[in-house]
Amino acid sequence: MRTRDIIAVSVVLGFSFLSAMVLVARFLWVHKSTKDQSDTPSEYSVDAVPPHNSLLSRDRALLRLFTPKRNRGQWVPTLSGIIKAGDEGVYSSALFDGLHSHLGRLPLETLYDAFANELRRRPMAERSSYPSEISKFLAATRHPQRRRSLRTGKLGRPELPPRPQRNSIDLAEMGLNRARSRRTSPVLISTFNSLPSESENQTPVHELWADGLQHAQYFEGRTGITVTAAELSALSIILGSALQIELFQDLKDNEKPEHRSSLGKGAFGISISGAPTDDGNYHISLTQHKRSVSQLPARGSGYSTLHAKHLASGFLPFSQDRKTVSSILITNATLETLRSGTCLHLQKNTPQTPGSRFLTTLPNSKEPNFHVLSPAPASTSTPPLLHAIAALPFTGGLAPLATTPLINTVRFVASGGLPPGRLLQRLEALVDKVHRQAPSLQLFGALLEDSNAGILFRERERLGKLAAGGSINEALADKVARMHRYTTLLERLTCLVPDMKPHDALAAVREATKQQIERAYEDAVAAYSLQKDTESWSTTSTTTPDSKRLSRASNRGSVRRSNKRSSTSSDNITPSTPASPASLTSPRPSSTFARPSLGTLVEQVLKASLPLDVETVALVARMVLVAWTFSVDGVAWEKDEEGWRVPDLGNTGLEKMYMW
Structure with missing residues (x-):
């Protein structure tokens, strides 16, 4: 019996040794094969190459058995994937x-948490079709915690702010059937919509960005990813932040790189800043x-x-x-043609401009299809x-950066020939x-809280100086926050339109x-x-009495012809004289301007009672477009x-850049 036991144990040990x-x-053979194929793109690469199944992907479970957990990074979206998701309207x-x-x-984890929170808000049907790597990414990120902010009390101790008192209008926002259902009426109707579609069957949103994945890396105990120059350029445009990259040749021999x-x-x-590291790479950081x-x-x-x-590239x-x-290319020539009233038609073309070349190098969920405008005899081509232009407030088009010809074109079309006056003040x-x-809804941010009345007063004074033609160095963050309030205003007024669903x-x-x-x-x-016409008459007029009378009569005739042509205006206000610098920079109230202005149009809206009808809300949308x-x-x-x-990172020689 003992001999049989010894033989059985020997056989088991032999098989165990052979299995090991x-x-x-x-494992060693797979590791060697993986190193030999290190130059082969990943199956989740954003490069235009067909995916393949490597030994690493087939034996991933075996590798995880031997790889230490702290050195194994999960699949996370690349910066290109996040930008492409924004192109498809996943977030604003x-x-x-x-x-x-x-x-x-x-x-970087903070940005990932915010992005994952936006993904969780997507419809269930879309989230259920995400790849398994995205589902694991969502499970690994933190959920946002709802907590009330603290403020400093009279004794210097932190305390919760008091709950605002609700009035009858606030209670009406909850809906009449609150006792029967927990669903409440919406307070805002989102104006963040996608562009009009030329085809009926659209590609699912996640298929356009979810393939932008890479294994997370760890630097100083934090999650990091590899970034490219094109990704940083796109992020700089989106955030409106200029890049500052410290190059090795810019550092002295005895100077240590600092962030x-x-x-x-x-x-x-x-x-957005970047600095070289000791190992020859670059560390990109956000502050x-x-x-x-x-x-x-x-x-x-x-x-x-x-x-x-x-818009930053000059395309609409x-x-x-x-x-x-x-997208349509907008240039100074386009603006001059529009001013003359010449009809234009779209023509597909690939203009070789700095903006077009820059746009094609950025991460885009869909390829740009460029068009130009050329004169046409048809009257329905413009x-x-x-x-x-009219769709900009309803498709997330009020971006912080745009080319000067595009800005002037939108202003010329939307203003209707009227000066702005005190437009910004009246919108505020x-x-x-x-x-x-x-x-109590607190829709417009902290600026309109009662405790910030002094800050609000100084903000209105600053806008008054802008209307008076004063040169004020205004930060881009102030402009973007102001447009955010105007977008919220448009969404709120649209939601309050009577006798209609939002x-x-x-x-x-x-x-x-x-x-x-x-x-x-x-x-x-x-x-x-x-x-x-007025400028031409003023340059050709002489000093003789007969010519003066003829000039005045001709000007009156021109004014009458202009009144007839502009009688179809939605606000029934006719520009009787051309815009002058004095009317644009006058410090007087809008009601005392020598001619009507856009500020006077908003004053008429201020006199109306809420809620507003569809035409009046559309007028506010046009004023918001001019304010942009x-x-x-x-x-x-x-x-x-x-x-x-x-930012131009093409000639800097930046290759290995990591963000964490």
């Missing part, structure tokens, strides 16, 4: 607005700076990453299909451009009026805005033609042009 040797040999710029509570160094924040804090107080009360966000929708890239997107995004007054209707009201407001933009363009052309042209920074592409400079 086979496993070790297989409000994602970056939500990071204002994390002051100082902004870890420094870039000079520009951008649209959200986030700066969240403290923002003033006037720069804190509202609750409305933000702008889209797609519009941020296209207007439609999309399964694979491309159609509306595509006008409709693209309308924001305050809507806020006072239901203050989505039906949104569709009606979009259509009414489109019609108002068409009429405003006719008025703008008439006003510009009148201005040219005074709250956006211009991008400079030419050497002799002033404005925001697009």
Whole structure:
């Protein structure tokens, strides 16, 4: 019996030893094969190569058995994947607005948590079709915690702020059937919508960005990823933050690289900086700076990453299909042709401009499909451009950066030939009026809280100086926060349209805005033609009495002809004289301007009682569009042009860059 036991134990030990040797040999062989194929792209690479199944992917479970857990990174989205998700409307710029509570160094995990939170808000049908790597990524990120902010009490101790008192209007927002159902009426209707589609069957959103994955790496105990120059350029455009990269040749021999924040804090107080490390790589970091009360966000929708890239490159997107995004090139020649009233038609073309070359190098979920405008005899060929302008407030198009010709074109079309006057001040007054209707909702940010009345007063004074023509160095974050309040205003007014469901009201407001933009363009052309006629008469007039009488009679006839042409304006206000610098910079109230202005139009809205009808809300949308042209920074592409400079990382030699 003992001999049999010894034989059995020997056989078992022999088989165990052979199994262990086979496993070790297989692991070493797989490891060697993986090193030999290190140059082969991953099956989740964003490069345009067909995927393949490597030995590493087939034996992933075996490798995990031998690989230490601390050195094994999970699949995480690349920076290109996050940008492409923004192109498809997965999130708006409000994602970056939500990071204002994390002051100082902004870890990559914080950005991942915010992105994962946006993914969790997507419909269940879409989330169920995500790849398994995305599902694991969502499970590994932290859920946002809802907690009330603390404030300092009278004795210097932190305490919870008191709950605001609700009035009858606030109770009406809860709906009449609150006792029967927990569902409440919406307080905002989102204006963050996708571009019009040219095809009926759209590609699922996740298929356009979910393949942008890579294994996470760990630096100093934090999650990190590899980034490229194109990704950093796109992120710089989206955040409105200038890049500051320290190069090795810029450092002295005895100077140690240090992480420094870039000079520009951008649209959200986030700066992008980079510095070389001791191992020859580059560390890219984000820094969240403290923002003033006037720069804190509202609750409305933000702008889209797609519009941020296209507008900064000088293109106006207007439609999309399964694979491309159609966009119109706007130049100074385009603006001059529009001013003359010449009909234009779209022509597919690939212009060789610095903006077009830059846009094609950025991470895009869909390939840009460029168009140009050329004169055409047809009278119905200009509306595509006008409709693209009218759609900007409803498709996340109020981005912080745009080229100067595009800004001037939108201003010319949307203003209808009228000067701005005190437009920004009147819109702020309308924001305050809507806020006072239901203050407990806190829709417009911390600036309109009662405790910040002094800051609000100084903000209104600053806008008054801008209307008076004063030169004020205004930060981009102030402009973006102001447009965020105006977007929230539009969403709130649309939601309050009486006798209509919110989505039906949104569709009606979009259509009414489109019609108002068409009429405003006719008025703008008439006003510009009148201005040219007046200038020509003033240069050709003589000092004789007969010629003076003839000149005055001709001017009166021109005014009457202009009144007839612009009688179709939606606001029934006719520009009787051309815009002058004095009317643009006059410090007087809007009601005392020598001619009507856009500020007087908003004053009429202020006199109306809430809620507003569809036509009035469409007028507010057009005024918000004009206000955007005074709250956006211009991008400079030419050497002799002033404005925001697009980062150029092509000749810096940056290859290995890591963000953590």
